[in-house]
Amino acid sequence: MSYQSHVPEERAEMLAAIGVGHLDELFADIPETLRNPPLDLPEGLSEPELYRRAAELAAGNRAASLTCFLGAGAYDHYVPAAVDELAGRAEFYTGYTPYQPEMTQGILQAIYEYQTMVCELTGLAVSNASLYDGATAVWEALLMAERQSHAGRFLLSGGVHPRVRAAVRSYAAAAEYQVDTLGGLDGRLDPAALDAVLTAEPAGAVVVQLPSALGVISDYTEVAEVCHRHRALLVVVANPLLLAIVKTPGEMGADICVGEGQPLGIPLQFGGPYLGFMAVTEALMRKMPGRIVGATVDAEGRRGFVLTLQAREQHIRREKATSNVCTNQALMALRATITLTLLGRQGMRRLAEVNLQHAAYLRDRLLAVDGVTPVDDGPHFHEFAVRVPDAPAWHAAALSAGFLAGLPLSEWDESLSDALLLCATEKRTRREMDELVGVFERLAAGGGR
Amino acid sequence: MKLSFEQSRPGRRSNAVPRCEVPERPLDELLPVDLRRAEPARLPELAEPEVVRHFVALSRRNFGVDVGFYPLGSCTMKYNPKINERCASLPGFLNLHPLAPDALAQGTLAALHEVERALAQLCGMAAFSLVPAAGAHGELAGMMIVRAWHRRQGAARTKVIVPDGSHGTNPSSAALCGFEVVEVRSNRRGGVDVDDLRRVVDDHTAALMLTNPNTLGLFEDRILDVAEVLHAAGALLYYDGANLNGILGRARPGDMGFDVVHVNVHKTFSTPHGGGGPGAGPVGVAERLVPFLPLPRVEREDERYRLVTTGAESIGPMLTFHGNVGVLLRAWCYLRAHGPDDLRAVSGDAVLNANYLRALLKDVFDVPYDRRVMHEFALSGRKQKEQGSSTLDIAKRLIDFGFHPPTIYWPLLVEECMLIEPVETEAKETLDAFAAAMVQIAQEVRDNPEFVHAAPHHAVVRRLDEVRAARQLDLRWRPPD
Numbered sequence: 020m021s022y023q024s025h026v027p028e029e030r031a032e033m034l035a036a037i038g039v040g041h042l043d044e045l046f047a048d049i050p051e052t053l054r055n056p057p058l059d060l061p062e063g064l065s066e067p068e069l070y071r072r073a074a075e076l077a078a079g080n081r082a083a084s085l086t087c088f089l090g091a092g093a094y095d096h097y098v099p100a101a102v103d104e105l106a107g108r109a110e111f112y113t114g115y116t117p118y119q120p121e122m123t124q125g126i127l128q129a130i131y132e133y134q135t136m137v138c139e140l141t142g143l144a145v146s147n148a149s150l151y152d153g154a155t156a157v158w159e160a161l162l163m164a165e166r167q168s169h170a171g172r173f174l175l176s177g178g179v180h181p182r183v184r185a186a187v188r189s190y191a192a193a194a195e196y197q198v199d200t201l202g203g204l205d206g207r208l209d210p211a212a213l214d215a216v217l218t219a220e221p222a223g224a225v226v227v228q229l230p231s232a233l234g235v236i237s238d239y240t241e242v243a244e245v246c247h248r249h250r251a252l253l254v255v256v257a258n259p260l261l262l263a264i265v266k267t268p269g270e271m272g273a274d275i276c277v278g279e280g281q282p283l284g285i286p287l288q289f290g291g292p293y294l295g296f297m298a299v300t301e302a303l304m305r306k307m308p309g310r311i312v313g314a315t316v317d318a319e320g321r322r323g324f325v326l327t328l329q330a331r332e333q334h335i336r337r338e339k340a341t342s343n344v345c346t347n348q349a350l351m352a353l354r355a356t357i358t359l360t361l362l363g364r365q366g367m368r369r370l371a372e373v374n375l376q377h378a379a380y381l382r383d384r385l386l387a388v389d390g391v392t393p394v395d396d397g398p399h400f401h402e403f404a405v406r407v408p409d410a411p412a413w414h415a416a417a418l419s420a421g422f423l424a425g426l427p428l429s430e431w432d433e434s435l436s437d438a439l440l441l442c443a444t445e446k447r448t449r450r451e452m453d454e455l456v457g458v459f460e461r462l463a464a465g466g467g468r
Numbered sequence: 469m470k471l472s473f474e475q476s477r478p479g480r481r482s483n484a485v486p487r488c489e490v491p492e493r494p495l496d497e498l499l500p501v502d503l504r505r506a507e508p509a510r511l512p513e514l515a516e517p518e519v520v521r522h523f524v525a526l527s528r529r530n531f532g533v534d535v536g537f538y539p540l541g542s543c544t545m546k547y548n549p550k551i552n553e554r555c556a557s558l559p560g561f562l563n564l565h566p567l568a569p570d571a572l573a574q575g576t577l578a579a580l581h582e583v584e585r586a587l588a589q590l591c592g593m594a595a596f597s598l599v600p601a602a603g604a605h606g607e608l609a610g611m612m613i614v615r616a617w618h619r620r621q622g623a624a625r626t627k628v629i630v631p632d633g634s635h636g637t638n639p640s641s642a643a644l645c646g647f648e649v650v651e652v653r654s655n656r657r658g659g660v661d662v663d664d665l666r667r668v669v670d671d672h673t674a675a676l677m678l679t680n681p682n683t684l685g686l687f688e689d690r691i692l693d694v695a696e697v698l699h700a701a702g703a704l705l706y707y708d709g710a711n712l713n714g715i716l717g718r719a720r721p722g723d724m725g726f727d728v729v730h731v732n733v734h735k736t737f738s739t740p741h742g743g744g745g746p747g748a749g750p751v752g753v754a755e756r757l758v759p760f761l762p763l764p765r766v767e768r769e770d771e772r773y774r775l776v777t778t779g780a781e782s783i784g785p786m787l788t789f790h791g792n793v794g795v796l797l798r799a800w801c802y803l804r805a806h807g808p809d810d811l812r813a814v815s816g817d818a819v820l821n822a823n824y825l826r827a828l829l830k831d832v833f834d835v836p837y838d839r840r841v842m843h844e845f846a847l848s849g850r851k852q853k854e855q856g857s858s859t860l861d862i863a864k865r866l867i868d869f870g871f872h873p874p875t876i877y878w879p880l881l882v883e884e885c886m887l888i889e890p891v892e893t894e895a896k897e898t899l900d901a902f903a904a905a906m907v908q909i910a911q912e913v914r915d916n917p918e919f920v921h922a923a924p925h926h927a928v929v930r931r932l933d934e935v936r937a938a939r940q941l942d943l944r945w946r947p948p949d
Contacts, residue, residue: 020805022547023817024895030817033824033896045819045840046718048687053719055812059589063807066551072804077560079575082568084560092788093566099484101516103557105523113532113548115540115741118875120934121927122867124469125530126743129523132472135944139509145943148744151601154788162644182788189762189784193612193645238503267505279788289576290566290789291601292746304941310744315937318922318930327937334636334878338649343640346602346734349744358484360472360519364511366485373488375498380490398499418569426567449489 020063080289082423086451088381090402090442091232091426092153092180093290094282096260097446099361102284106354116310116346120325121317126349127324130312133356140262141276142269143298147309149352150295150344153279154186157256159297159308159342160275161187161224164252165196166306168223172197174216178206178231179256181431187226204432205395206231210241217249224275228256229265232431233440234378234402235395236265243272252303259283259296259355260374261400263367275299284358285351294351305331308342310349370445374401377443377452384456385441389463394428394438402442404428410437413462420458422451469529469928472522473945476512483516510947529928530743531872537898541844541875541887542635542683544713544735552738552801556794566789570774576793577773579800581766584750586803590811591709591729592722593752597761599791603710606730606749607641607677610706612783613728613753613760614675615645617704620760620781625674625703631660633683633879638708647674654881658686658837662693669701679708680724681715683879685822685844685889686837695725704728704757709749712736713818713891714843717811727754737799748792748799762786817892818843821899825890828903832910836882843891849884852910856917859884862909864931865923869905 025033030042039045046054064072077083087095106112110125117123130148137146150156161173173191175184177200184200191198201216202208206228213225225246230236239255246253255268257278262268268276280294281287299307305328313327329335334345362370378401385391385405394404407413410427417424425441443452495504514522532538538545555561564573584596600606611628618625628642632651639649652668655661659682669676676698680688688694698705707721709731716736721729733739734747741747753761759781767776775790806814819842826835826845834848849859857865863873863886875887890899912920924930 020549021810021813022549022893023813024893025817025820029896030820033820037820037823037827039823042816042820045823045842048689048840048842049715049719050689050692053692053723055718056592056720056723058717058808058811060586060808060811061804063805063810066805069551069801069805070555073555073558073801074560076575076579077558079578080560080564080568080573082565082572083563085568085572087563087565089565089567091567095563095565097484097486099482101520105520105527107553108524108527109534110527110530110532112740112742113534114530114743115532115538115543115545116744118540119531119863119867119873120932121864121924121929122531122872123529123743124928125526125528128469128471128529129526131943132945135471135473136509136511138944139511142505151605151746151792152787152789155601155605155786180788182785186785186787189612189786193615193783195646236499236503262505263509264499264504266503270505286562286794287565288562288794289564289568289573290791290793291787292792292794293789304943311943313937314942315933315940317932321929323929323932325932325934325937327934327941327943330938336640337636338639338643340636340640340643343604343608343637343644344602345604345637346732346741346745346747348601348742348746350740350742351746353743357519357523359511360514360522361482361484361516362511363476363481363513364508365479365513366481367511368508369485372495373486375495376488376490376492379493379498398503423565423568445486445488447489452490 085421085423087423088425088441088443088455089423091440092182093287094444095287095446096282096444098284098286099358101361102354102357105357106350111353112350117326120323124323127312129353129356131314131324133352134312136356136359137296137298140259141298142267143276144301145304146298147307147311149348150297150309151348152293152295153256153277154183156277156295156297157183157226158187158190160254160277163303163306164224170221170223172220172222174222174225175200176206176208176227177202177204179226179228180232204231204233205235206237208242210245213242213245217251221249222251224252224254226254226256230258230261230400233395233404234399236398236400238266238271240271258400260371264371274303280355283355285354292348292351294348294355309344309347373445377445377447378403381441381443381452385459388456388459401444402440404438404440406438410439413459414439416462417455417458422455424455469525471945472512472514475518476514478513480513480515482519536870537894537902538872539874539888539890541889542710544889544891546738546891547893548738548740549802552798555801556797561797574773577766579797581768581773583796583800583803584766587731587750587752591752592720593729594755595758595761596750596752597765598750598796599762599786600749600751601787601792602745602747603730603732603749604637604641606751607637607708608644609751609762609786610728610730611641611645613757614704616760616783617757618674625672627672628674629668629676631678633881634677635683635708635710638677657839658684659688659690660694662690665694665697669697669703671701673701673703675704675706677706677708679711681711681842684837684846685841687842691724710735711843714815716815717808718815727757733795733799738802739795739798746792746795748795764790814892821890821892821894825888825899825903829906832907844887844889846882847886847888848882849886852913853884855913857913857920859886861920861923865909865920866905867924868926871902871905
C-alpha cells in the first residue's frame with residue numbers, strides 16, 4: 020500500500036528543481052556497502068486483505084469474549100459511546116505536543132480540565148498532563164523524593180501491585196537505589212512497625228496502594244504522620260474510580276498521589292496504552308515530571324492555555340531535567356477527561372458505589388459456597404480474594420464455562436496458592452455473577468461442571 | 469471558550485451512570501464513613517449533548533495531520549491510515565485482558581511477534597522488545613541495557629557521549645541511569661567531528677548516542693569510522709531511531725555498527741501522535757545484548773506464541789503490563805500493508821520532498837549546510853532576524869496561512885533554527901504552497917516586520933503570554949467559593 024501522491028511527472032519536476040538526475044543521487048551519502056540491503060519481509064497486503072488478517076487474529080483472542088471477573092491492575096469498565104466518537108476526532112488524535120498553542124487550544128484546554136479533575140479526585144494541589152502508566156508514575160514519584168532526600172532508599176508496602184513493584188525494582192537497580200518491602204498484599208501497614216523500620220534506616224519515600232493489590236481499603240493518615248516525622252514522602256497509588264468515594268490521599272496527608280488511569284474510559288487492549296496520573300502538593304510542584312498546562316492570556320486579554328514550567332523538562336534542561344518524558348499519553352488523558360465529564364460529580368460517585376455493591380454481592384454469594392473462605396475481611400473496593408478447595412482446577416473449570424474467574428494468586432504469593440482474586444465491576448450483570456457462583460457451587464458439590 | 473466546569477449545573481446528568489444490578493447493602497457496611505471522602509470531587513455536571521458540543525468545539529480549536537501540513541522536524545508527522553484504526557479497534561483486540569492465559573491471546577501475541585520480526589529485519593538487529601511506551605522510554609531502556617552489559621563485562625563505564633545537536637531525551641535518559649553526559653562537537657559539515665570524538669572517547673565511555681540521519685537531517689557519512697572508534701574503546705553505539713524515516717528500507721542501523729536501537733512507531737510507522745502520545749519506542753539489540761532486553765518478550769514455538777516473563781539477565785519489566793499494545797497493533801497494520809518496495813518508496817519520497825522544499829527556500833533563507841539532506845533540513849532565520857522578525861515570529865505568521873510551523877530553535881547548532889520535515893505523504897502542491905507562504909512571509913519581514921511580529925492574526929487566540937503562565941501559575945480551575 021502507499022499513502023503517497025506523487026506521480027512520475029511530479030517526481031521528475033522535483034528532481035530537476037533539486038538539480039539531480041535520479042533519486043539515487045540523494046542517497047549517495049550512504050556508504051555503498053550499507054546501501055539497499057536485502058529485506059526478508061512479506062509483500063504488502065491490500066486494505067481488505069489487511070482487515071481480513073486482522074479479524075482472523077482478533078478472533079484468535081478467545082479470552083476477549085469470556086465474561087471477565089479478572090482485575091489485578093486492569094479493569095473491565097463500560098466505556099460510554101461518546102468517548103470513542105470524541106477522542107476519535109482527527110483534530111485530536113492526529114495532532115502532536117502543543118508547542119504552538121495558538122493552533123492547539125483544543126488539546127491544551129482539555130488537559131487543563133484533566134489536571135483539574137485529577138486534583139479534585141486526589142485531593143492534591145497540582146497535576147501533570149500524564150505519564151506512561153501507573154508503574155512508571157510510581158517511579159517518577161520516587162525520583163522526586165530522592166532528589167530532596169538523597170536517602171537512596173524507598174519503602175514499598177506489600178499492598179502495592181507486584182508488577183508495579185517489579186517495574187520499580189528494574190529502575191531502582193539501574194539507578195542503584197535500594198527498595199525494601201513492608202507488609203503483605205492486603206496493604207495493612209502498622210504505623211509502629213513503619214516507625215521502627217524508618218528509625219533503623221531512613222527512606223526518601225514510602226509507597227502504599229489504595230485499594231491494595233488484594234482490593235483492601237485502608238486509611239493511611241497515621242502512616243503519613245509517621246513518614247513526615249521521618250522526613251519521608253508518602254506516595255499513595257490510587258484507583259481513580261475509588262477516589263470518587265474514598266477518603267482522598269490529600270485528606271490522608273499524602274505528598275504525591277499517582278495511579279493507573281485505565282479505569283477511566285480506556286479499554287483493556289492487552290495492557291496498553293494506559294494512563295499514568297500524578298498529583299502533588301504545592302511544595303512539590305516544580306519538581307514534577309511531565310508536561311503541565313497552565314492558563315494565561317493572549318495579546319488581547321483573552322484566556323488561553325500553554326505548556327508551562329517547561330524549564331523542568333528535557334528539551335530545556337537536558338541531563339538536569341526532572342525526567343526524560345517527552346511523548347506521554349495525551350490521548351488517553353483526553354479519554355479520561357471525556358469519561359469524567361460524562362459521569363460528572365454525581366455519576367462518578369454513583370459508579371464507585373455500584374462497583375462496591377457488585378463486588379460485595381459476589382463475595383457474599385461466594386462465601387456461602389461450601390469450601391470457599393475469605394482471605395481478609397476488607398473493606399474492599401471491586402476486588403477481593405477468596406480461598407477455594409482447588410484454585411487451579413476451579414479456575415480452569417470456570418474458563419471452560421466461559422468465565423475468566425479472576426487471578427490465581429499463586430502468581431503473587433505461594434501462601435495464597437489456594438486463592439483467587441476476583442473482580443466485579445459495574446459491567447457484570449447479576450445473572451453473570453449468579454452463573455459464576457453456580458459454577459463454583461457445582462464444583463463444591465463434587466467436581467461436576 | 470468556556471471550560472466544562474463553567475457550563476456545569478448541579479443535577480445535570482448523562483446516561484453514563486450505570487444501574488446497580490444487585491440488592492444494595494447500606495453504604496456504611498461496605499465502606500465506613502470515616503473511610504469516605506468528606507465532599508464529592510467537584511467534577512462538572514452536564515448532559516451528554518453539552519459534553520459532545522464541548523469536545524467538538526475543542527477539537528475545532530485544534531490542528532492535526534488530518535487538518536493540514538505539519539512539518540515538525542524530527543517528529544515525522546505522516547498520515548495515520550484509517551484502516552489501522554478500524555483493525556486495532558476490533559473487539560477481539562480491545563477487550564483482551566493483559567493477564568488472560570497466553571493460549572487465549574494468540575491473536576495479539578502473533579501480531580506482536582510479527583512486529584518484532586519486521587523491526588529486526590528493517591533495523592538489522594537480532595531482536596527487539598516492544599515494551600517501551602515512548603521513544604524516550606526506549607532510550608532509557610537502551611541506557612539500562614548498556615549499563616547492564618558493561619557491568620556484566622566487569623567494567624566501570626561511567627560516561628555517555630551525545631552530539632551537541634542531540635535531542636534532550638538523549639542526555640536526560642543517560643543521566644537517569646547514573647551516567648555522566650559528555651558532548652562531542654559537530655564539524656563544519658554538520659556531522660560528528662570524528663577527531664573530537666577520538667579525543668572524548670576513553671575507557672570510561674559506555675556508549676555514544678547518535679541519530680542517523682542526524683538532527684539536522686544529514687547522513688553521518690563517517691558512521692563506519694564512528695563505530696570503529698567506539699568499539700575499539702570497548703564502548704557501545706546507541707541509535708536514536710527518531711529519524712529512521714530518512715533511510716527506511718535503504719540502510720540499517722545494525723549494518724552501520726549500532727549495538728542498541730530504539731524506533732518511534734508514532735513517527736516512522738504511522739501510529740497517531742495523539743496530541744502528545746501514546747506512542748511506543750521498541751528497543752532492539754545486537755545478538756550479544758539479547759539477554760538484557762526488558763520483559764516481557766513474545767516467543768514463538770511452532771505456531772504457538774507465548775509471553776516470556778523471566779530472564780536472568782534482563783533489565784526487567786518497565787511497565788505494569790506489556791507495552792502500548794494498541795499502538796503496536798497499528799504499527800502491525802502499517803508493516804503488513806507495506807512490503808519492502810513500499811517501505812523504500814516511503815524513504816524515497818520523504819527524502820525527495822525534503823530536498824525539493826529546501827531547493828525552493830534556499831535563496832530566501834540561510835541554509836546552514838551546503839550539502840544534500842535526507843528527510844528533513846534546517847534553515848536559519850538569521851537574515852530575517854536582522855531585518856526585524858525572529859524565527860518565532862515567522863512560525864506564528866505561518867499559522868495564519870493554515871500550516872503548522874516547523875520545529876523552531878532546535879537543534880541549538882543553528883542560529884534562529886527552523887527544522888522542517890515534509891514527510892512522504894505530502895503532495896507536491898502542499899510543498900509548493902508552503903514554500904510560497906514562506907517566501908511571502910520573508911517579503912513581509914522586509915516590508916513590515918511589525919506585522920509579522922504581531923502574528924498570528926487569524927487564530928482563535930493571539931500570541932499567548934508564556935512568561936505570565938510561568939510566573940502566575942494557574943494550573944487548574946477553581947470553583948468560586
